[in-house]
Every structure is written in C-alpha cells, then in structure tokens.
Amino acid sequence: MKRLKLLLILLTGIGVYNGYAQTEMTLQECLKYALANNQRLAYTRLDEDMGRFKTAEVKSRALPQINGTGTYTNNIKKPVFPLPGDVVGQPGQTVLLESGLTHNLSAGATLEQKVFDQTVFTGLKAAKTTEEYYRMATVQSEENVIYNVSQAYYQALVTREKIRVLDANIGKLSTLVETTNTQFRNGLARKIDLDRIRVNLTNYKTQRIQQENQYLVQLNQLRQQIGMPAGTALELPRASFAELEDKTAAGLAFGSLDLDNRIEYRLLDKQTELQELQKKAYIAEYYPSLSLTGSYSYNGLSNNFDFLKSKSNGSTANWYGMASVGLTLKIPIFDGFGRRSRVNQANVTLRQLSKQKEETALALNTAFENAKLQVKSNLGTIQAQQENVDLANEVYNATQNNYKLGLADLTDLLDAETSLTEAQNNYNEALLQYKLAELDIIKSNGNLKNLLN
Template sequence: MKYRISILLAFLGFFAQAQERLTLKDAVNYALQNKAEAVKARLDVENSEYQIDEVRANALPQISANGTLTYNAILQKSALPGDMLGRPGEIIMIPFGQPWQSTAAVSLNQQLFNQAVFTGLKAAKSTREFYKINAQLTEEQVIEKVANSYYEAYKTESQLTTIDKTIDNTSRVRDVIKSLFDNGLAKKIDLDRIDVTLNNLKGNRQQLVNALQLQENALKYLIGMDMNQDIELPENTFEITKHALVDDSVNIENRTEIKLLEKQSELLVLNKKAINAQGYPSLSMNANFGYLGLGSQFPWFAKPADGVYWSSYSAIGLNLNIPIFNGGSVKAKVKQAQIDIERLEADKRDTRLALDMSLKNAVTQLNNSLITLNVQKENVNLAKEVLTNIENNYKFGLATLTDLLDAETQYADAQNNHTNALLDYKVAEIQLIKAKGELKSLTEEQN
C-alpha cells in the first residue's frame, strides 16, 4: 500500500510539473528566446560583427608567404653566335638554368589611401546598427503576434467557462422540470425540449474544446514551445487596465520602423559615397623578401658544396592608381544610387503617414471598444436578472418553457458578447501600445 501511494504521488507530481501557467509576459519572453524569427535576428546582429571584421581586414596589412619547388626536366636552350665562344661562323645551342629551382618568400601589401575601403568600413558599422534595429522590430512583430494569439485563446477559454456555467444552470433547470414532470405538473414535451437544449450545449462545448486546443497549439507554435507541453492561462489576463491614454508627447519618430528607415537611408548614402570612391586615386605599398635556390641537386638543405646556391632578394614599391576614363559607368552607378535614396525618402514619408494614421485609429478603436465593453457588461447584469425572474415565474407557472429557454440563451449570448468585447478591447490596447512604440513593455509587466 505504501508503495502504491508513492507511485501515485510521483505520478501526480509529474502532471503538476508538466502543466505550465502561462501569463502574457511569460509567453512573450518565451517567444523572444525561442522563436526562430527572434533567434535569427539576434544571429544577424552577431554576424554583423564578423562583417565589420571582414571589411576592416581590407585596411590592415595583407601578409602572405609562399614557396615553390621546380624540377626542370629539360632545360631550355638558347642559340648563341659561335663568335662569342671562339667558334666563328657557328650557332651554338647552350642550355640555361639549373635542373632544380626553389623559392621561399614573404610579401606584404598595405593600402595607404583607398576611399572605397574607408567608406566600406563606415558602412559595415552602420550595418551593425541596422541589424540591431531590425532585431528590435522583429521582436516587436513577434510580441504583437503572440499577444493577439494569446488573447484569442483566452477568449475561447472564457467562452468555454461561460458554456460550462450555462450547462450547469440548464442542468439545474432540467432537474426542476423533471421533478415537476414526475409529479404531473409539467409536460413531457417540456422535458424533451430542455434535454435537446442541454445536448446542443454539450455539442457546442465540445466544439469550443477543439477550437481551444487548436488555438493553444497555434500559440505554442508562435512562441516556439514544444507541442506536448500543457499550458494554463491565468484568470486575470482579461482584466481591464487603464493603459494608455495618448497625449501630445507621443512621437512617431521614436517608432522602430522609422529608426530602421533612417538607418537604411544612412546606408544608401554610404553606398553612394563608396561608388563615387571608385573614381578616386588609390595608393598602396607592397614589399617582399625571399630566397632563391638553384642547383643540379635537390635544393632543400643543400650547400654550395653540393652544387646548390642560394641567394636572397627583396623589393619595396608603391602602386598609384588614377582612374581617368571608365566610359561613364561610375557616373551611371551614382545616379542609380541617388534614385535608391529618393525612393527610400518616399517610403519614409508614406510610413510616417501610415504610423500617424495607426496611432489615431488605435485611440479611436480603444475608446469605442471601452464603450462597447461597458454596454455589454450592463447587458450581462440585465440578462442575469431577467433569467432569475423568469426561472422563479416558471416554477409558479407564470412563464412558459420557451420564455425560460430564451432567457437562458440571451444570458449566454450576453456573456459571450461581453467576452468578445473584452477581446476587442485587449486587441485595441495592443494596437495602441504598438502605435506608441511600447510593445517591449509587455516583456516587463502584465497588461
């Protein structure tokens, strides 16, 4: 018996541990850590550091070492006049070189002035900032999707709670009618009608259970959670908050979308400068130092006594490149870069207009949702009062079963309408938080 109790406690402990209570804050933070979009955005930021290193390398000394080993199986011969060798009137074929030849050298190349390289370094640093802003925008988009999905699942869960209460209430009424029928005070048709209503409610409940499972799966996918993980939404998520009334201090210039476009504009300007730099002179220095070995024997580790001779060589030089005429290709590229800048300016104007509209729409929608929510809340109270009165009247024969069922339906509809109004309010609240550029606040506090 003691062994069985231990197993039971361990089994219950496993399920208690398996189910995770998921607030909106928890869901958002989980998504930012695990969802592919957020992870890839962070990797882009990390990768930008390596891009900077790559561009910076072009401005640093380029040093390389190389070596060769050649065996001249057949030495090339040159024709020399016999006069040079005391044999006038003859042409003598003389081989030049040695069968074995080897080199070992180190070379260096350093950019002294190259405007394209220096501009590219500035662009790489701006690219890092661009990816950071883009990662922030990606996080905000993830937060918005998670919040909307979270509240959608919570809406269905609230509807499920409502229908459970309706089923309990209808079952209670059914028991009253059954008692009246057993005592000859109610008709069989009344009992059948209430049974049909109860069965329909149970069918609707199963549909909501299925819908909730699908929505929870969608939410787990959006946050990157294992599908086998059970989740539980806390009851206080749908409480009305006093988030956010908008004042004149709200500035759409602080929106991440605008910051991203501004940084993109900066990159396009640098791109234009880099193209212009292709027409500038460039100056670089190169140097090398090495050894050359020649001989009739394998040269490595050999000495003059072995017929192998080594000599050193070195050279230092400057390379100056002055573009003179390139057919106008640089000029055409500069014009194209300028068009890109102007197109982005048009996008910025349109984005500012869209963000301003979304801010005003969010305020309007939130106010309208709050009005609707208050109306629906009052309707719930009225519908409940009506249902209570009709139940009492039905018991004393002062109301028909149709009146009772209609009151039940109206009360359930009022509760569902209130739930829908809550969802509309919360979605409007998310849109207002987004319009104010404060979606990151959902990672810090429950809204």
C-alpha cells in the same frame, strides 16, 4: 518485490513531474519566455552576429595582407640562347647556350598595405552602420514577438471565458432538466417542455466542445509563438481575465504618435544612411588608390637535387636572397561610365526610400488614428454590454422565479437564458476587440516592451 517497489517509485515520480508540468503562465511570463525561445527571434539574432562578422571582414581590408609562397621547378629541358660564334672563338657560327640550372627552389613572402583607398574607408563606415541596422532589426523582431504573443494570449483568455459561460449555462439547464423530469414523472410537466430543455442543453454542450477545441488550438498557437515545444502542458491563470477587465475599466491614455519611436520608421532611416554610404563608395571609385608593397624570397639553384645537403657534404646548390619594396598607384581613367551608372542607381534608390518613408509615415499615422477610434468604440461597447449583461441577468432571474411560481412559461425562461448567454458572449467579444485595439495603440507609441512589466 524490489522491482515492484522501484516501479512504484518511478511512477510516483512521473506523477509528481506531470503535476509540476501543468504550467500556468501570465502574459508577462509568456512574453519573457518568448523573448528567450522564439525561433524567429533567434534567427534574427544570428543575423546580428552575421553583421559583426561582416564588419570584421571589411576591417581586414585596411590591415596588411601577407602571403607566403613556395615554388619548385625542374627544368627538364632548359631554354637556350643563341650567341654569335665570335664570342666563343667560333667565327661564322651560331652557338646555342643552355640557360639556368636543372633544379630551382624558392620560398618567400609578400606584403601589401593600403596607404590610401577611399572605398575601404567608406566600407568601414558602412560596416558599422550595417551592425546598427541588424541590431535594430532584432528590436523589431522582439516587438513583433511581443505583439503576436499578446494577441494569442488575449484570444485564448476570452475563449476560455466563453467556455466558463457555457459551463454555467450547462449547469443551469442540467438542473432544470432534472427538475422538469421529476415534474414530468409526477404529471406536473409536459414531455415537450422536457425535450425542449434537453435540446437546448445538447446545443450548449456542442458549443462547449467547439469552444474547447478552439481554445486548445489557440493554446497551440501560443506555444508556437513563445517557442514552447508542442505537447508541453500550458494553462492560463484564472485571475488573468479579471485583470483584463480591471485594466480595461481603467481606460487607456492614447498619448501621441512619435515616428521616431516606431522601429519600422527608424529602420528606413538606417537604410537611407546605408544607401548614402553606398553612394559614397561608388563615388570613391573615382579616387586614385595607393598601396605599399614588399616582398622577400630565398632561392636555390642546382643541377642536382641536393638542396638539403650542406656545402661541406658536397652540395652544389647555390642560395641567394631577394627583397624589394615599392608603391603601387592606381588611377581610374575610364571604365565605360560604369561608375557613373552605379552612382545614378544609388540616387534612384535614395529617392525610392524617401517615398517609402512618406508612405510608411502615412500608414503609421492612419493605423494610430484607426486604433484610437477602435478603442473608443469598443470601450463604449464594453460599457453598454456590461449593462446589458446585468439587465439580462436580472430578467433571467425574474423569469426563473416566475417560472417556478407558474407565472411564466418555459418559452420565456429559455428566451431569457438565451439572451443572457448572448449578452455575456457579446461582452467578452467586445473586451477582446478592445484589448487588440489597445495593443495597436501601445505599438503605435513604441511601448510594447512595457507589457513585460
């Protein structure tokens, strides 16, 4: 019995959890969720981290470079030096003398500090600029996420509204089927009329299944865009479509295109700045470089491996220290025109970036003008389709009343119902196209992040 109670409690808990799992998310909530969870955006932010680490790596070149060394040598066969015998009292002979001791032990450290190296200084500037570039790339990735999520959200909203229209029509036709079926049983309607209504009802039910599948696919795409795990319950608030209509009715202020607000154009500016620094780095290779060097070592020599013993314990090892400081000057003289070629390549890249900026500016201006045309055109279409929906609704209601009074036949009623459905779907599609064009306007003005508010 206790196990049964525990099972019931667990099942109740699961039911409550699933109830809360039915998450309704507004557009703003989806956007905020996406900025926190989108995988592509997370990847770009890791690039930003990588940029900081690269800057630290470049900075290290300007700091002292210290290395420790340790060597042990066993002279199994010592080198010999030939000496005239006269030196050692053996005239007319050549005497071979061994050089060095059997065991050599040395420990030391070296230090190098750049005093002047133009390539290092230029590299530091380039590293900071690279950091800024990665930060801007993150901003671009955020804008892409906002744009893509908004598109997916609007498409899902409109598809759900099409399902609502189909549900309303299915309800009307279901009622009509019941009424006509009753009339048929009483001999007041023809079977062919009943069959025609059923055919239309089946067609609408088939369309609803298709639209429902499309809606589920669009929700899956929205989950992917915001970084939500597949299978997680997600629904869009019912009020969202009404808000969509209200914001459309309010119209849109186009503003003006400012290229400095477009992250794509600013990234090209930053790339140009980076390439200028790269060119300076190549030119810096013509400059001499000066480094301060220092070294210290402590060495031991012995014919017996007794370095760990002290003199008092009979060690034969001799220890001595060595130290040096110096300056190293490196003067580039001739490298086969390699530096000149790299500078020329940098000049070509700068010219390419200049042309790319011109192309991007033209493309952004064209996209902005096209978006304005689309917004104006779709706004007019929305207004016309709204009037068309109202008119089609009036025609349907009038035809339905006439049909009930016997003043209109079934064909007129079905035609009026089909016209109403088409008008409603055309209105919804025009609304979607308007919102997509509006997105392009907002993107052109560099205001996509305003959608978060």
